[in-house]
Amino acid sequence: MSFWKEVLQKHFWIGILMLFVVVVAVNAAGALVLCKGWMPMSYAHTWMLSGWLLGGFVGARFALCAEREQRLLRALLACLMGYVLAWGIGLGFSQGKCCPDSWWQVALVLLAASLAAAWMGPGKKRRAGKRPKRGAGKTR
Numbered sequence: 001m002s003f004w005k006e007v008l009q010k011h012f013w014i015g016i017l018m019l020f021v022v023v024v025a026v027n028a029a030g031a032l033v034l035c036k037g038w039m040p041m042s043y044a045h046t047w048m049l050s051g052w053l054l055g056g057f058v059g060a061r062f063a064l065c066a067e068r069e070q071r072l073l074r075a076l077l078a079c080l081m082g083y084v085l086a087w088g089i090g091l092g093f094s095q096g097k098c099c100p101d102s103w104w105q106v107a108l109v110l111l112a113a114s115l116a117a118a119w120m121g122p123g124k125k126r127r128a129g130k131r132p133k134r135g136a137g138k139t140r
Contacts, residue, residue: 011065012078019059019082026051045102052106056082056113064117075114083110 030047033039039047056079063078064071083106 012063012074012081015059015061015063015065015078016082016085017059018062019055019079020085021055022058023051023055026054049102049105049109053109053113056110057117060114060117061120072115072118075118076111079110079114083107 027048030039030044030051033047034041034044059082060075060078064074086106087103
């Protein structure tokens with residue numbers, strides 16, 4: 001399948017959206033935990049990377065939702081596009097003042113997440129509908 005056919009699929013973009021939703025949710029929860037003092041500030045970086053790991057895994061799994069072939073390529077492509085969009089958003093809002101040193105760690109975490117998502121099997125096939133109950137439609 002060509003690159004543009006991959007990018008224009010619905011599940012691909014849902015996967016990228018879910019990547020960002022999970023990352024924002026996990027990091028918001030981490031900020032709340034840090035502000036309440038329930039976790040030391042030294043764990044903030046680890047929490048941030050674990051949020052990217054979980055987001056990358058969930059996003060790659062959503063991108064692979066209906067696909068059974070070329071799983072590694074699709075998972076890597078979804079995480080790569082999420083990484084590129086995160087870079088674009090980060091550079092767009094930072095006004096040139098921010099270049100965090102942890103971007104290479106985020107890239108490695110997203111690579112690991114996409115590898116894990118592609119390594120897991122596609123799961124069970126879903127049935128088209130429920131089975132009819134025995135004796136349904138019969139009258140006595």
